[in-house]
Amino acid sequence: MGAAVPVRRQQRVRVPMRLVSSPFYSDVALSVYVKVKALAARPEGCQARSATIASYLGLSVASAERGMKQLTRPGPDGIVELRSHRRTLPGGKGQSALRTVRAMTRTEKFVWLPVAAAEDLTPRQLRAYAVIMFTEKMGIALTEGELAGYLRHHSGRKAGQPITAAAAGEVIDGVEAARWVTVQRRAGLQGRHRYIAHDIAPEAVMKAGEPVTDPAPVQEGAEQSVEGVAGGVACLLVGEGSGVRVGEGALANRESPRTDSPHDECALMSPAVGEVQVVEAAEAVENPADAEARSEGEGRVALRAGEISQPYSKPNSEKRSSKGGGSSRSSYTGPQLAMSAEIHAVLEPVHLLLERVTNDFVVRNIAREVGRQLREGTAADRLKYRLTARLAHVALSEIRDPGRWLVGVALPRWGCGHQDCEAGIIWRTRAACELCAETVQDRYAARQREHRLEQGLCPQHGTRPGPSGHCADCDLEAAIRRPARVPMAREPAGPQRSSCGGCGCVIFLTGRAVDTGLCRLCREEADALAAVEPAAPSASLVPGTCSGRDGETLCTRRALPTRSVCLTHRSRELAGEVA
Numbered sequence: 001m002g003a004a005v006p007v008r009r010q011q012r013v014r015v016p017m018r019l020v021s022s023p024f025y026s027d028v029a030l031s032v033y034v035k036v037k038a039l040a041a042r043p044e045g046c047q048a049r050s051a052t053i054a055s056y057l058g059l060s061v062a063s064a065e066r067g068m069k070q071l072t073r074p075g076p077d078g079i080v081e082l083r084s085h086r087r088t089l090p091g092g093k094g095q096s097a098l099r100t101v102r103a104m105t106r107t108e109k110f111v112w113l114p115v116a117a118a119e120d121l122t123p124r125q126l127r128a129y130a131v132i133m134f135t136e137k138m139g140i141a142l143t144e145g146e147l148a149g150y151l152r153h154h155s156g157r158k159a160g161q162p163i164t165a166a167a168a169g170e171v172i173d174g175v176e177a178a179r180w181v182t183v184q185r186r187a188g189l190q191g192r193h194r195y196i197a198h199d200i201a202p203e204a205v206m207k208a209g210e211p212v213t214d215p216a217p218v219q220e221g222a223e224q225s226v227e228g229v230a231g232g233v234a235c236l237l238v239g240e241g242s243g244v245r246v247g248e249g250a251l252a253n254r255e256s257p258r259t260d261s262p263h264d265e266c267a268l269m270s271p272a273v274g275e276v277q278v279v280e281a282a283e284a285v286e287n288p289a290d291a292e293a294r295s296e297g298e299g300r301v302a303l304r305a306g307e308i309s310q311p312y313s314k315p316n317s318e319k320r321s322s323k324g325g326g327s328s329r330s331s332y333t334g335p336q337l338a339m340s341a342e343i344h345a346v347l348e349p350v351h352l353l354l355e356r357v358t359n360d361f362v363v364r365n366i367a368r369e370v371g372r373q374l375r376e377g378t379a380a381d382r383l384k385y386r387l388t389a390r391l392a393h394v395a396l397s398e399i400r401d402p403g404r405w406l407v408g409v410a411l412p413r414w415g416c417g418h419q420d421c422e423a424g425i426i427w428r429t430r431a432a433c434e435l436c437a438e439t440v441q442d443r444y445a446a447r448q449r450e451h452r453l454e455q456g457l458c459p460q461h462g463t464r465p466g467p468s469g470h471c472a473d474c475d476l477e478a479a480i481r482r483p484a485r486v487p488m489a490r491e492p493a494g495p496q497r498s499s500c501g502g503c504g505c506v507i508f509l510t511g512r513a514v515d516t517g518l519c520r521l522c523r524e525e526a527d528a529l530a531a532v533e534p535a536a537p538s539a540s541l542v543p544g545t546c547s548g549r550d551g552e553t554l555c556t557r558r559a560l561p562t563r564s565v566c567l568t569h570r571s572r573e574l575a576g577e578v579a
Contacts, residue, residue, distance in 0.1 A: 017109040027123035032067035034118040133197040349388040353402040362403035
């Protein structure tokens with residue numbers, strides 16, 4: 001029995017689901033994207049030539065260039081996945097292009113794919129494997145008919161149409177033969193097949209020199225061997241597939257370990273978008289890194305997935321995951337983690353979950369997040385209250401990944417921009433946050449408005465609009481806001497009216513009333529007084545004053561308009577007449 005061939009190191013890249021699900025991209029574009037992104041994770045970037053990339057994937061140069069050409073063109077949504085920068089030396093000698101992939105957004109759907117799978121599987125098998133991997137992570141029961149909808153014809157009369165379910169079953173059989181997927185026949189819901197995707201082939205450790213059969217049969221029109229590949233090695237009837245020998249791998253036995261996989265602790269780049277960011281200046285966990293162990297010597301740049309270019313001190317250590325899953329090699333080579341007593345006391349409410357987190361990388365992120373919040377002024381009792389409250393609202397059986405739950409759900413602060421707001425409550429005063437309440441009301445009003453618009457109701461009052469397009473309440477509010485029209489004063493018909501100068505009553509200005517300005521009664525009284533001959537006025541009598549006397553003295557009061565005496569003497573006269 002020969003010596004065992006070591007298992008290739010697990011390396012993964014994050015692939016946008018639009019590459020997998022969109023019929024715009026061919027199968028070969030997905031394989032090229034995985035390899036180029038893995039090579040671009042190196043410090044110098046992806047500088048490999050088209051022939052070199054094709055040899056790694058076991059494809060022809062024309063197929064690799066066709067895939068890169070599709071990636072450099074804008075998709076149906078206008079997104080360009082791959083950019084290629086041409087380079088020329090000062091002397092005019094050309095160099096290989098520098099290829100970079102676009103940065104993914106946080107809200108974009110993606111799937112983690114091992115780089116080794118792109119080398120072992122044909123492009124069509126890789127797309128089927130990516131769909132199976134995504135649906136398994138999302139908990140979706142997949143059927144062969146649904147899988148066939150992602151695999152399409154790219155040439156001929158049926159270009160753009162999905163393949164049949166029977167053809168999809170043959171593709172799955174090829175992926176299963178390559179040991180990247182395990183199919184449990186009729187073990188799923190309603191008699192469906194259950195597909196279990198593997199991050200690395202479980203039977204990859206084979207006897208040295210033992211041949212491995214190619215799971216994918218040669219298709220019609222398969223391309224023949226490629227001349228002029230790296231190292232002068234020609235491909236064997238690959239049909240855009242992979243190599244046939246374990247020793248040769250998939251015509252690629254090296255790969256850069258610096259991918260954007262969250263489990264690659266040796267990566268010198270920042271974590272992938274969507275993963276928990278690691279604060280470099282955090283002091284919560286003491287974990288000094290050996291600079292020499294992380295340095296990369298000249299000539300040891302990894303290009304394939306079968307060789308480790310960086311020193312590794314624990315080749316037989318077990319991989320530790322936050323889910324407590326299966327075991328394989330771990331890339332962590334540093335000293336044991338040491339958590340401070342203060343942080344350990346803050347995490348007391350979730351010690352039960354913390355014990356289930358066996359991934360050192362996740363534990364480090366949890367401790368650093370707690371330390372960061374403590375340094376920024378968050379009180380320790382506030383953090384403990386937050387962990388206790390959020391753990392009380394969830395069942396332990398529902399937490400499938402304790403590490404991810406602690407980092408993404410338990411520790412982040414929920415609330416508005418007010419630093420003292422804790423999930424809608426002001427921490428110091430225990431009063432409801434007015435800003436959060438207004439935000440909730442605004443969101444509720446927006447949802448209610450959209451719901452009413454969908455039902456064809458008035459967005460303001462929720463009533464059915466009338467023929468004018470407005471409901472009765474809207475018309476009423478518009479009438480209230482509209483200013484009322486004030487009627488113009490109209491002159492009454494007939495003679496002009498005025499007030500009597502004697503008694504003040506309203507009279508018509510006709511006849512003598514026009515000249516005297518008095519009513520009939522006042523005119524008659526005036527005429528009667530005029531008929532009586534008045535006494536000769538005293539020389540000392542002032543015109544317009546009273547003609548009466550107060551004893552021996554003349555009255556100086558003003559006389560009434562229609563009398564010659566004042567009001568006082570007139571009242572005395574009336575009193576004497578009555579007596």
